Amino acid sequence: MNLPSLLLEEAVNELSKFPGIGKKSALRMVLHLLKNNPEDSDKLGQAIIKMRNNIRFCQTCGNVSDHEECNICTNQLRNRQTLCVVEDLRDVMAIENTGQFGGLYHVLGGVVSPIDGIGPDKLNIESLFARLTSGEITEVVMALPATVEGDTTMFFLSKRLSDYPVRISTISRGIAVGGSLEYADEITLGRAMSGRVPYEV
Amino acid sequence: MYLKQLTLRNYRNHVEFKANFAEGVNVITGKNGTGKTNMLDAIYYLSVCRSYFIAIDQPLVRQGEDFFFLEGVYFNMVETKVDCTMRAGGRKVFKLNNNVYPTLAEHIGSIPVVIVTPLDIALIYEGSEERRRFLDIALSQTDREYLLALSSYKRCLEHRNSLLRNPNGPEWEDIVPWDVQLVQHGKYIHQKRNELIKKLSKTCTEIYQQISGGGDEIGLEYISQLNQQDFENLLEKGKYVDSSSGRSNFGIHKDDLNFHLGGQNIRRFGSQGQQKTYIFSLKLALFKYLKTETKKAPILLLDDLFEKLDSSRLSNLVSMVSRGEFGQVFITDTDRKRTEASLKGCLVDVQFFEL
Numbered sequence: 001m002n003l004p005s006l007l008l009e010e011a012v013n014e015l016s017k018f019p020g021i022g023k024k025s026a027l028r029m030v031l032h033l034l035k036n037n038p039e040d041s042d043k044l045g046q047a048i049i050k051m052r053n054n055i056r057f058c059q060t061c062g063n064v065s066d067h068e069e070c071n072i073c074t075n076q077l078r079n080r081q082t083l084c085v086v087e088d089l090r091d092v093m094a095i096e097n098t099g100q101f102g103g104l105y106h107v108l109g110g111v112v113s114p115i116d117g118i119g120p121d122k123l124n125i126e127s128l129f130a131r132l133t134s135g136e137i138t139e140v141v142m143a144l145p146a147t148v149e150g151d152t153t154m155f156f157l158s159k160r161l162s163d164y165p166v167r168i169s170t171i172s173r174g175i176a177v178g179g180s181l182e183y184a185d186e187i188t189l190g191r192a193m194s195g196r197v198p199y200e201v
Numbered sequence: 202m203y204l205k206q207l208t209l210r211n212y213r214n215h216v217e218f219k220a221n222f223a224e225g226v227n228v229i230t231g232k233n234g235t236g237k238t239n240m241l242d243a244i245y246y247l248s249v250c251r252s253y254f255i256a257i258d259q260p261l262v263r264q265g266e267d268f269f270f271l272e273g274v275y276f277n278m279v280e281t282k283v284d285c286t287m288r289a290g291g292r293k294v295f296k297l298n299n300n301v302y303p304t305l306a307e308h309i310g311s312i313p314v315v316i317v318t319p320l321d322i323a324l325i326y327e328g329s330e331e332r333r334r335f336l337d338i339a340l341s342q343t344d345r346e347y348l349l350a351l352s353s354y355k356r357c358l359e360h361r362n363s364l365l366r367n368p369n370g371p372e373w374e375d376i377v378p379w380d381v382q383l384v385q386h387g388k389y390i391h392q393k394r395n396e397l398i399k400k401l402s403k404t405c406t407e408i409y410q411q412i413s414g415g416g417d418e419i420g421l422e423y424i425s426q427l428n429q430q431d432f433e434n435l436l437e438k439g440k441y442v443d444s445s446s447g448r449s450n451f452g453i454h455k456d457d458l459n460f461h462l463g464g465q466n467i468r469r470f471g472s473q474g475q476q477k478t479y480i481f482s483l484k485l486a487l488f489k490y491l492k493t494e495t496k497k498a499p500i501l502l503l504d505d506l507f508e509k510l511d512s513s514r515l516s517n518l519v520s521m522v523s524r525g526e527f528g529q530v531f532i533t534d535t536d537r538k539r540t541e542a543s544l545k546g547c548l549v550d551v552q553f554f555e556l
Contacts (some may be wrong), residue, residue: 048387112378114363119375149380150358155378185307 001027007044060125060131062107064091072096072105079103084141085128085157087111091143103141106131111144111153120156128157132164139167146173172197202277202312202497203529204244210270210515212246213239224276226523226530230537231556237486237523237533240556241316244531247273247283248314248500249338258287275312277497283312306349310342312528313499317484317510324483325468325476329457336394336458339487341438343494347393354386358449367449373440383452384432390453391427396460397490398423404486412478412517419479426451433488478514488527498528506532507539515543523547532550 001023003009008030011032015026033041057063058070065071072078072092082103086092092105108123131137140161144150154170161168174192184192209218214236227381229237237256245253252261262269287293295302302308323331327360340347361379365371402421409419418474426435436443442450458468460479467479491499507515522530525548534540537553544551 014211111229112375114360114375114379119372148353148360151382152357152378155381185304187349190346 044125081138083137085141086143111149113149142170204273205276206274208272209243211378212243212269223550223552228540229533229554234556238504241504243271245316248312253316284534309427313342313495313552315488315499316502318504321471321480332458350386357383360549362448371444380436387432387453396437400484404489408485409482412514418463422459494505501527501530503532
């Protein structure tokens, strides 16, 4: 793309590094900034810089946080016996939004994937076992993606977790709520059938 | 189920092609290079979401154009329309009655198809990969779980191999979790392949006898390291070999098929005509398997049917086809008179197309 100004080009190049943003979308964003007051651009720049410089990752669980420990870990009203292991920050937000889980989290920061050079040592795993030694936690829920990498990570974790006196569980896989069976893909429906549960009213 | 109407735009050497077909036998004749095989390939593409001849999609777009479009109207009690648009540099989009399929896997298998071409001789002459591909395409059309198991297996294998390539020697502790999944998917794939071969082997022999008029004894054998040994044991025993070679030497990715003729390998001991008869029998056995499993008669595509077979084998084959055993059939040939003569007395509708 040929742009009439080097300043414009630099801004477009930086913005187009975002996931899902191409050169054209980046240009639209830059032109939007130009149309508005210069203060708006200042505010945006400041917000980004402040966020990047001051944000921290919770020392206990690895979630994003404004302090040394995140709001979830410090909240004494939460169930401190149940721990949910997730791949990344977005999963914490997703599960929090369900309102169905009142326990604590542990963010691995990824899943095991040797072809991308990610081994267990690159993940936030040792601190997970450190948390278990106190004995307060009685159940670990593994909420990892349903991919071969997610499955392997779960297997790896479950082996190590068997050394600790905790219950190990995983989230169920199956039919989407409000979904009609005829639209579920066969594999999901098959898994839902083989993993059926006793009916309770 | 049969293909009622086909439209091609910019597919390989076709600019624009549209035809209505008979429910019985359709014969496409024309000189070399007029696009007979490409037309069969387009029918195949609409079923399997890929070309039989070229693994990647870009070269299928007619030279100088930036897209191709295929549309098939099928009839089975009701009409269904399947179309595919492939733009250069983009991804192919498959639609069923104008609704986009979220994944291609949902379409594969819904319109079963079997193709027989002179290039199938590669099954006999090329490496074991060709023969595994034959098994995989057959099973993918009948078993979606197989398709998933196969892609998961391949992915686990990639991860495992990358751990084996560790310059400081592999860490077996890291490999074990991958082996668990490799074993789970591998055993499933082995079981399904084994079942398929058992079914194909019997039908294949029967069909061979019908075409050849008896005489030759043939056999189809599944060769797999998992036949004699447990997969877990194989991996355990193979640790040393795997770590010194830096890749996985054991598993269903080493499977093969053995085609016998009179107790000998057909590649070395069969004549070209016998080999061709074998391939025909194998493909027609696949047809019967797909028909039983999917409860739909697959569309049968016969490319260059009349090459290399002697006249008695040819007439046996044609009489099988013309008795209507095989549902809708497409035959290509360069010589219209020869086909007309062979199909004389055919019990089903025959329609001729000249390209």
